[in-house]
Amino acid sequence: MKKTGVILALPAVIFLIVFFFAPFVFLIYKSFQSNIGILTIQNYLKVLTDTFYIRISLYSLEIALITTLLCILIAYPASYYLVHVVSDKYRGLVLAILISPFWIDFLIRAYALKAFFFPLGIKEGFFTLIYGMVYDYFLFMLLPLYASMTGVSKTIINAARIQGASGLTLARKIIIPLTIPGLVAGSTIVFMMSLTEFVIPAMLGGTSGYTLGYAIYDLFFIYRDIYRGSALSVIISALSLLVAYYYIKKTRGQGGIFA
Amino acid sequence: MHKFAWLIVIAIIVAFLYTPIAITVFYSFNESKYMTEFTGFTLKWYKQLFSNERVLEALKNSLEVAIASSAISTILGFMLGYAMHRYRVFGDKFESLMYLPVVIPEVPEAVSIMIFFYILGFQFGWITVLIGHTAFNISFAYLTIRSQLYNINQNIEKAARILGAKGLDLARKIVIPLASPGLLASALMTFILSFNNFVKTAFTTGPGFETLPLLIWKNAVRGRATTELNALATILLVLSLSLSIIYTKIVFIEKRSK
Numbered sequence: 367m368k369k370t371g372v373i374l375a376l377p378a379v380i381f382l383i384v385f386f387f388a389p390f391v392f393l394i395y396k397s398f399q400s401n402i403g404i405l406t407i408q409n410y411l412k413v414l415t416d417t418f419y420i421r422i423s424l425y426s427l428e429i430a431l432i433t434t435l436l437c438i439l440i441a442y443p444a445s446y447y448l449v450h451v452v453s454d455k456y457r458g459l460v461l462a463i464l465i466s467p468f469w470i471d472f473l474i475r476a477y478a479l480k481a482f483f484f485p486l487g488i489k490e491g492f493f494t495l496i497y498g499m500v501y502d503y504f505l506f507m508l509l510p511l512y513a514s515m516t517g518v519s520k521t522i523i524n525a526a527r528i529q530g531a532s533g534l535t536l537a538r539k540i541i542i543p544l545t546i547p548g549l550v551a552g553s554t555i556v557f558m559m560s561l562t563e564f565v566i567p568a569m570l571g572g573t574s575g576y577t578l579g580y581a582i583y584d585l586f587f588i589y590r591d592i593y594r595g596s597a598l599s600v601i602i603s604a605l606s607l608l609v610a611y612y613y614i615k616k617t618r619g620q621g622g623i624f625a
Numbered sequence: 626m627h628k629f630a631w632l633i634v635i636a637i638i639v640a641f642l643y644t645p646i647a648i649t650v651f652y653s654f655n656e657s658k659y660m661t662e663f664t665g666f667t668l669k670w671y672k673q674l675f676s677n678e679r680v681l682e683a684l685k686n687s688l689e690v691a692i693a694s695s696a697i698s699t700i701l702g703f704m705l706g707y708a709m710h711r712y713r714v715f716g717d718k719f720e721s722l723m724y725l726p727v728v729i730p731e732v733p734e735a736v737s738i739m740i741f742f743y744i745l746g747f748q749f750g751w752i753t754v755l756i757g758h759t760a761f762n763i764s765f766a767y768l769t770i771r772s773q774l775y776n777i778n779q780n781i782e783k784a785a786r787i788l789g790a791k792g793l794d795l796a797r798k799i800v801i802p803l804a805s806p807g808l809l810a811s812a813l814m815t816f817i818l819s820f821n822n823f824v825k826t827a828f829t830t831g832p833g834f835e836t837l838p839l840l841i842w843k844n845a846v847r848g849r850a851t852t853e854l855n856a857l858a859t860i861l862l863v864l865s866l867s868l869s870i871i872y873t874k875i876v877f878i879e880k881r882s883k
Contacts, residue, residue, distance in 0.1 A: 370792075371712025378705035378763055385760040386726050386734075389741035393733070396740055440641070443634050451631045460635070462873045467642045469869035471821030473838050474861050475645075481652060481850035481858065482645035485660045501645070562730040565823060568846050579732050586828075592740060599733035610728035 390603070397596035409597035419581065419598070426578040429567075430560040433499040437507035437556050438549065440500070445511040445548075446541065450523060461512075468505040475502055476569040483570075490572030498570040499560050506559065507552035514548025515541075558609045562602050578602070646862060653855035660850055670856040680840065680857065687836040690751060691820035694758040699812045702766025707800065710774040711782075726764040734761070735828035742829065749831025757829035758822055762815040769814060773807020806875050813872050817865055837861060 400406045413419050444464065452460050467475065479498050480490070488494060518541060526536050542549070564579025571577070582602075585595035656665035674680050708714050726734070738760065742753050777800075785799045801808070823838040830839065837857065844854055 368712055368714065371708040371714040374704040374712075375708035375714050378701035378767065381701060382726070382760065382763060385738060385741075385756050389734075389737035392741045392744060393737035440638060443631075444638050447631055447635050451628070452635075462869075463639060464642065466866055466869045466873070467646065469817055469872075470646075470862055470865040471823060471838060473823040473842060474821060474858050474865070477841055477845050477850070477854065477858050478645045478649040478862065480845060481649040481660065481855050484850045485648065485652065485662075501641070504642070559730065562732055564732060565842075579730075582732050582736065586736060586739070592743075595736060596740065599736045603729055603733040606728065606730050606733075607725075610724070 393596050393603075394600055396592055397600045399593055401593060409593045410601070413594055413597050413601065422576060422578055422581050425576075426561050429496065429499065429577060430557045432496055433503060433560040434507075434553050434557045436496070436500045437504055438553065440504055441507035441511050441552065442537075442541075444508055445515045445545075448512055449515040449518070450520060464508060465505060472502055472563075472565050473569070476566050479570055490570055490575075492571075492574040495567055495571040495574055498566040499563065502563075502566055503556045503560055506555045510548040510551040510555070511545060512548070514545040514551075518544045554609045554612060558606050562606075649855050650859045650862065652850075652852060653859040655852045655855075658852055660852065660855070670853045671860075673853060674856055674860075679835070680837075683835045683837045683840045686751065686834060687820050687838075690755050690758060690836065691816045693755055694762050694819040695812050695816035697755075698759050698762035698766040698815045699770075699808060702763050702811060702815075703770050703801075703804070703808060705763075705767050706770040706774055707796075707804075709771060723764050723767055726761040727768070731824040735825045738825075739828040749829065750834045753829040753831065754826050754834065754836070757825045758819040761825070762818055765818060766811040766815050769811040770804060770807045773804050773810070777803045810872055810875050813868050813875075817868050821861065821865060 397409055398405050398407065400408060448457060448461060448464075470478075476498055479494065479501060483490065483494050522540060522544075523536065526540050531539070562579045562582075564577060564583055567575035567577045567580055568583075569575075578598075582595055582598050585591050585598065589595075652660045652663065653670060654666050654668065655663050656667045656669075657663075709720075735757065738753075738757050742749065747753055781803065782795070782799055785795055790799060821838060822836075823842060826836050826839055827842065830836070838861075841854060841857060841861075844851075
């Protein structure tokens with residue numbers, strides 16, 4: 367019996383081992399190689415000490431931070447509305463309306479924003495870049511917050527209301543403390559994704575669009591330096607894994623982003 | 626807060642999400658090539674797109690890769706999902722491994738497979754793009770189908786087995802029909818993920834192999850929005866949104882019938 371199971375599982379597992387996990391082993395291997403083929407940590411040292419990359423990393427961090435904060439600001443009222451304000455009848459519909467745009471690929475959405483700003487006469491730069499990032503990552507904040515918000519019972523909110531809590535007090539003393547897991551989960555995923563994003567900065571950033579993701583793209587396609595490019599990719603992947611691990615731990619049992 | 630005030634808040638968020646889409650669609654019918662002003666309604670940009678060899682070729686490539694990737698990943702994802710569900714071939718640790726292709730940022734993932742193909746001397750083109758897309762699609766397919774299988778009443782399967790259903794028959798007559806909403810959801814989702822994908826495609830494609838997102842990228846990055854590109858984006862927008870409606874319907878109907 368178990369043998370049938372193994373046979374069924376094998377094709378997918380082999381595919382993933384060969385085309386997902388093995389490439390990462392190659393990537394790590396390349397990141398420790400010099401251009402004449404000897405093993406070295408030079409690539410890492412070069413990336414980690416180069417002021418150019420340090421500056422870009424700091425700039426990308428700034429963008430990621432602002433994006434995360436704005437996503438929180440928008441997703442909080444939206445998730446509160448979804449759980450505690452809208453009637454059961456319309457909840458599914460509102461949720462579908464908020465989620466549907468995320469079926470459109472990043473690139474197309476980024477282009478749509480380009481086509482949106484242009485007739486309005488808004489020049490591409492830092493503002494349009496941030497707008498694009500928030501636009502593209504809002505969902506990843508909304509879903510974990512929504513999942514967390516369903517855990518805040520109506521009774522508690524009503525009790526606070528009866529005691530005379532204002533909207534602000536309610537948010538500060540009840541809603542936010544009770545939705546911390548969703549907040550942390552959403553923030554980590556938005557922060558991490560926006561840190562390495564390169565389609566949006568390239569499409570909407572104008573002269574402010576050179577970020578970490580773009581730096582990797584350039585290392586491969588412009589400078590043809592696969593060794594340093596690999597090192598930078600490994601660093602980013604390792605960081606993401608750490609964050610994802612933390613994220614899955616925080617959201618376990620809540621459905622996470624796949625709720 | 627008053628219900629009406631909430632309605633305004635949510636309306637602003639919906640406007641934030643949909644105005645750019647609406648503007649893009651609206652200007653795709655613009656007479657003028659650029660978008661500084663709306664000079665009149667026309668379908669000529671759509672006609673022009675559909676008579677442009679390069680666009681048609683890209684559309685064909687996108688469709689071929691998306692259909693193939695969706696089929697492969699849904700079939701393999703189902704086999705794996707069923708093996709995990711019924712035979713428990715691997716433990717929970719394996720389950721978290723399946724999240725990796727979903728959580729690793731796209732750029733490093735794309736870079737790694739590009740290096741892999743390069744070292745092994747693959748010919749870059751549709752096969753490398755297809756493999757690249759399928760590598761993350763399998764995870765999405767598996768995760769979608771697995772949660773569907775979770776929801777199937779185990780007793781139905783047990784009853785069928787006691788009554789003598791075996792192997793293929795059991796799969797064909799019981800498991801696959803019961804899992805079909807999940808299979809359909811997976812097929813749609815993996816199709817759209819592949820059809821729209823840009824980053825993985827950009828890193829795994831070779832000379833002469835272009836998909837629609839690549840075409841938009843080449844024309845739009847660092848450039849201006851044009852009416853013709855708007856028309857192309859509109860086609861992709863409408864396709865994605867319609868699939869999302871179908872997907873929502875499947876998931877929604879499935880949830881209600883439980």
